[in-house]
Amino acid sequence: MADGSWIAIDAMGGDEGLATMLAGVAHARRRHESMRFLLVGDEAAIRAGLESHPNLSAASEIVHAPEVVGSSDKPSQAIRRAKTTSMGIAINLVKQGRAAAAVSSGNTGALMAMAKLALRTMPGIDRPALAALLPSLGDNDLVMLDLGANAECDARNLVQFAVMGAAYARTALDLESPRVALLNIGTEELKGIDSVREAAATLRASPHLPMTFTGYIEGDRLSRGQVDVVVCDGFSGNIALKTAEGTARFVADLLKRAFRSSVRSKIGFLISKPATELLRHHLDPNNHNGAVFLGLNGLVVKSHGSANAIGVSNAIQVAAKMVRDDLTRSIASDLAGIEAQAA
Template sequence: MKPRIAIDTMGGDEGVPVMIAGAALARHRHESFQFLLVGDEKQIKSALDKHPNLRAASEILHSDVVVTADDKVSAALRKSKTSSMGMAIDAVKTGHASAAVSAGNTGALMATAKLALRTMPGIDRPALSALLPTLEDTDVVMLDLGANTECEAKNLVQFAVMGAAYSRIIFGFDRPRVRLLNIGTEEMKGTDELRDAAQHLRDATGLHMDFQGFV
């Protein structure tokens, strides 16, 4: 089955043209990709005129309801059934897409995704992650990058579990190396939350990761 990605074409500062251009670039790099383009049909068709290769691999799902950068999370959730962001995420829930991409309101995106898709068992909060380049053969998966302003030790442990799972999928590692970002590598450094999280990760059994302390 070819991977299909749902794109919230209405999200982001520049909207449809930029999102379509990004999808076209992804299609150029990965010819197996298929796309579900969610947003205003007229605008999407106009943007696709510049990307015929993308048009052949895309399906359009119309929505003229936009989650703006100024929308509160509560407002975004109320219109999630009809907004381009909400419909893109719902396509993942229903199996119509493998993943959803949006450049829109981050808080609304996280809340809508958590409500529709839920989290892994034992995970309280979602996290933002990114692949950061290194001097080694693979990138590093870093999280959380801003979804949570304050974290308890259990949240940091859960982020480690999610990051390790992501690394296994992306890089194929059986036991990814995991480290906690701290002000120093010594065990006594950092906040109580960091030290508690590190101890939990050292003591845990059955986790498919190689915890290597602080970095």
């Protein structure tokens, strides 16, 4: 992480409360001593919470926020209170240049709306996209976007998402030329709606981008490790994400039920415990926490609302890595390549 960089933390957001947020920030600090934080929220509560984390106290400042964005608040309501809520103030610290990135576990819709209004989209980007890392059988995780920020997208949006997703994969996964695919109902060239086919044509005609466009991928192949970035509209992406999360919980619960069904099964569980622990670790969303709003003039990371301290720490790690590798600059450079190709 660059010297002098601060990360703004919405300390009041999330289902698990202030204690979990501070524990996560303290864990991130122990992993990387260079990190420094602006903790945004109720000053008295944060100061009391820091008594349990002396190492964090020395690397942080408190920015008081009298209000909190609730989980049920509408984006329009949240925007009107942007100057007084912990979420809005954290985002504005990025806008003001006091923080290099903001991290929040709060209301996703409100975070997206406030971030877009305060930071605006980058030149050449029509809409920001929500991207996250998902588990895969490959050598690395999978970047998928959009996961819900834009329900309807045209071909231009999808191409921009591909550029941003590839830039994010190069940063988050340390890949030189990520394999990028469009989510579709088949792999044949003529399959899919017009916007998907048009986006594919544009990407095929842009061979000099730092990515490898592989064409289409179907939903049942997402986790097979065949690609590094999957691009889709937010409607499809959110359904795919929730389906994958539900399937993971189903498999975990099914295994628990099977192992408890008989004495023989319980003995089998003890024998296979190392393998089941590996599976549990791989499917635990806390180990893949930290969705990113790509395409803004500033870095904002969404931590899962139910994330534990390790999950919060991982979301902060995502933010720090994007700051260090200057993700925004990489996206701008790749977009310039697309525009030059079209000229």
